[in-house]
Amino acid sequence: MMSNKGDQPTMERRKFIGGTIAAAGAVTIAPGVILQAVAASDEQTEGASSKHRWGMVIDANKCADGCTACVDACNVEHNIVGHDRPTTDAVWIRTVKLKDKQTGHISRLPMMCQHCEHPPCVDVCPTTASFKRADGIVLVDRHRCIGCRYCMMACPYKARSFVHEALSDQAVSAPRGKGCVESCTLCVHRLDEGVMQTACQEACTKEGHGAILFGDLKDPNSEISQALKKYNSTQIRADLELNTGVRYFNL
Amino acid sequence: MRSSLISKWNLLVLLAAVLIPAMQATAESSHVTKGSKAANMDHCVAPTQVMRRNHMDFLKHDRDLTVRDGERGLQFSLEQCIDCHAGTDETGKPVPVDADGQFCQSCHSYVAVSPACFQCHRTTPEPKNAGYSYHMPESHEVLYDIQPAGLQRD
Numbered sequence: 001m002m003s004n005k006g007d008q009p010t011m012e013r014r015k016f017i018g019g020t021i022a023a024a025g026a027v028t029i030a031p032g033v034i035l036q037a038v039a040a041s042d043e044q045t046e047g048a049s050s051k052h053r054w055g056m057v058i059d060a061n062k063c064a065d066g067c068t069a070c071v072d073a074c075n076v077e078h079n080i081v082g083h084d085r086p087t088t089d090a091v092w093i094r095t096v097k098l099k100d101k102q103t104g105h106i107s108r109l110p111m112m113c114q115h116c117e118h119p120p121c122v123d124v125c126p127t128t129a130s131f132k133r134a135d136g137i138v139l140v141d142r143h144r145c146i147g148c149r150y151c152m153m154a155c156p157y158k159a160r161s162f163v164h165e166a167l168s169d170q171a172v173s174a175p176r177g178k179g180c181v182e183s184c185t186l187c188v189h190r191l192d193e194g195v196m197q198t199a200c201q202e203a204c205t206k207e208g209h210g211a212i213l214f215g216d217l218k219d220p221n222s223e224i225s226q227a228l229k230k231y232n233s234t235q236i237r238a239d240l241e242l243n244t245g246v247r248y249f250n251l
Numbered sequence: 252m253r254s255s256l257i258s259k260w261n262l263l264v265l266l267a268a269v270l271i272p273a274m275q276a277t278a279e280s281s282h283v284t285k286g287s288k289a290a291n292m293d294h295c296v297a298p299t300q301v302m303r304r305n306h307m308d309f310l311k312h313d314r315d316l317t318v319r320d321g322e323r324g325l326q327f328s329l330e331q332c333i334d335c336h337a338g339t340d341e342t343g344k345p346v347p348v349d350a351d352g353q354f355c356q357s358c359h360s361y362v363a364v365s366p367a368c369f370q371c372h373r374t375t376p377e378p379k380n381a382g383y384s385y386h387m388p389e390s391h392e393v394l395y396d397i398q399p400a401g402l403q404r405d
Contacts, residue, residue: 048321168374171373
């Protein structure tokens with residue numbers, strides 16, 4: 001709780017001293033002694049709720065060759081700037097190409113944190129920095145992350161990155177820094193503001209591809225639930241039984 | 252003679268009555284960086300003494316609520332600290348709060364405390380037109396037309 005240590009004067013004592021000085025001075029109040037009623041914040045949200053589970057469906061057939069709109073949008077949204085070092089630069093979302101050797105068919109898909117129901121990164125984290133929110137979003141709490149990178153090893157999707165360099169001028173909505181692991185947050189800052197649209201989905205739709213559908217997997221009437229009910233979808237590495245929040249069509 | 256002496260004493264008492272609180276007020280605000288938004292404010296989000304003593308606890312409690320439970324818009328936020336306490340240089344450019352002599356750094360170096368906040372959090376107010384970050388509502392065009400029905404947060 002509050003750090004009121006034994007050797008420190010309490011607030012009551014300060015108030016008393018301040019009050020005495022003020023009384024000796026005149027009728028005016030001593031500055032700062034009277035507790036001002038602080039106006040309640042304008043927009044306090046109630047926070048994550050287990051009534052929802054946020055997820056995505058990505059239609060691999062609609063993902064256009066050569067398009068990087070989702071990756072660019074993510075980098076802009078979270079101010080992710082690389083150092084031209086592809087092996088160590090932070091990547092929250094990337095495009096992957098798969099070729100079927102027998103038929104020659106090439107699939108393209110964006111790959112990012114799959115926001116598993118049973119995330120291996122959370123299982124292995126020694127400091128509980130890796131955690132799953134009540135609404136199913138898997139995040140890194142940088143206040144607790146010690147940068148051990150166990151989660152990067154545990155993740156079957158190679159979704160997490162380690163920040164190797166000191167950063168500055170981060171986005172307010174995406175604090176990030178050297179020595180911590182990070183990954184896709186499903187644009188949690190937007191969802192908490194009540195904007196039910198991720199940066200990658202917004203960009204993909206703006207480009208006219210519409211390959212990404214975002215929504216509430218727990219709401220049976222949501223567009224994403226209806227689509228998942230109607231069409232066959234794939235979880236990548238379904239054999240691991242992680243029940244991913246990100247699913248794919250036509251893969 | 253005697254009556255004029257009394258009136259002089261009265262004057263002194265009156266002066267003290269006016270000056271002491273004024274001096275206190277000056278002493279309170281003298282630690283705030285000149286040119287910052289905070290320099291023109293009476294007090295922080297809580298009385299100055301409370302903030303001095305407890306700001307670290309306020310931030311620590313609210314950060315866990317925000318990161319882990321998704322509660323936004325709480326009373327205390329580091330973003331707000333930066334917005335008010337960051338000073339500006341001669342050209343009007345914001346100076347990082349952890350730079351030499353600035354609000355956060357000067358006090359923390361005096362008490363030999365190294366705040367780890369700024370390894371991850373930005374140290375200057377975020378420009379409104381930064382391009383990154385979601386600013387509700389004007390700076391970003393939201394494609395509400397593709398937002399499915401029944402997707403509003405309750």
